[in-house]
Amino acid sequence: NAGVMQNPRHLVRRRGQEARLRCSPMKGHSHVYWYRQLPEEGLKFMVYLQKENIIDESGMPKERFSAEFPKEGPSILRIQQVVRGDSAAYFCASSLRTDNEQFFGPGTRLTVL
Amino acid sequence: GQSLEQPSEVTAVEGAIVQINCTYQTSGFYGLSWYQQHDGGAPTFLSYNALDGLEETGRFSSFLSRSDSYGYLLLQELQMKDSASYFCAVRDRGYSTLTFGKGTMLLVSP
Numbered sequence: 001n002a003g004v005m006q007n008p009r010h011l012v013r014r015r016g017q018e019a020r021l022r023c024s025p026m027k028g029h030s031h032v033y034w035y036r037q038l039p040e041e042g043l044k045f046m047v048y049l050q051k052e053n054i055i056d057e058s059g060m061p062k063e064r065f066s067a068e069f070p071k072e073g074p075s076i077l078r079i080q081q082v083v084r085g086d087s088a089a090y091f092c093a094s095s096l097r098t099d100n101e102q103f104f105g106p107g108t109r110l111t112v113l
Numbered sequence: 114g115q116s117l118e119q120p121s122e123v124t125a126v127e128g129a130i131v132q133i134n135c136t137y138q139t140s141g142f143y144g145l146s147w148y149q150q151h152d153g154g155a156p157t158f159l160s161y162n163a164l165d166g167l168e169e170t171g172r173f174s175s176f177l178s179r180s181d182s183y184g185y186l187l188l189q190e191l192q193m194k195d196s197a198s199y200f201c202a203v204r205d206r207g208y209s210t211l212t213f214g215k216g217t218m219l220l221v222s223p
Contacts, residue, residue, distance in 0.1 A: 035213075042215045104157070
């Protein structure tokens with residue numbers, strides 16, 4: 001049973017470009033969470049999605065950031081017009097139920113030049 | 114506001130026992146989780162406490178006191194491979210979303 005998959009593992013963008021981060025949850029999991037981690041910091045919750053629905057986006061900046069989890073395909077975290085401060089590791093997690101343990105993917109390391 | 118406090122670094126030797134404490138202040142509380150992270154890799158789930166008391170899983174145990182807003186992770190018979198960052202995380206809503214502490218870096222020496 002494959003774990004949570006994220007791609008790309010490393011992404012380099014120039015300021016002003018768009019970044020698209022993909023997350024495929026574990027098989028059978030329909031709950032997806034996105035977190036951001038800065039160096040030497042803990043993970044900060046961004047958004048929680050179920051298939052086709054955003055349940056909680058209280059941790060996601062209102063501007064430039066968006067997330068989706070379509071009926072078919074991976075969840076996508078999209079960052080428009082990236083700035084240097086967006087450089088971080090972005091982790092996706094999935095769970096079987098809404099109150100279950102989360103399983104994390106390997107993360108996408110975004111570097112904005 | 115939400116806050117979790119844990120030591121930034123702990124050192125110990127192989128074979129020893131170490132305890133990593135976590136105090137929390139959150140608007141809601143459903144349980145306390147512990148995660149291990151090696152070198153910025155995928156955080157790995159270690160334990161979850163929803164009720165007061167001690168949960169034991171092999172060499173690792175986790176404790177929770179809801180009245181004290183306090184928990185700890187106990188690692189026994191330390192091995193070099195236990196060198197990693199350990200995060201406490203509170204489930205502060207009615208679903209699995211987590212609020213993480215800043216992490217404790219554990220360094221195990223021979």
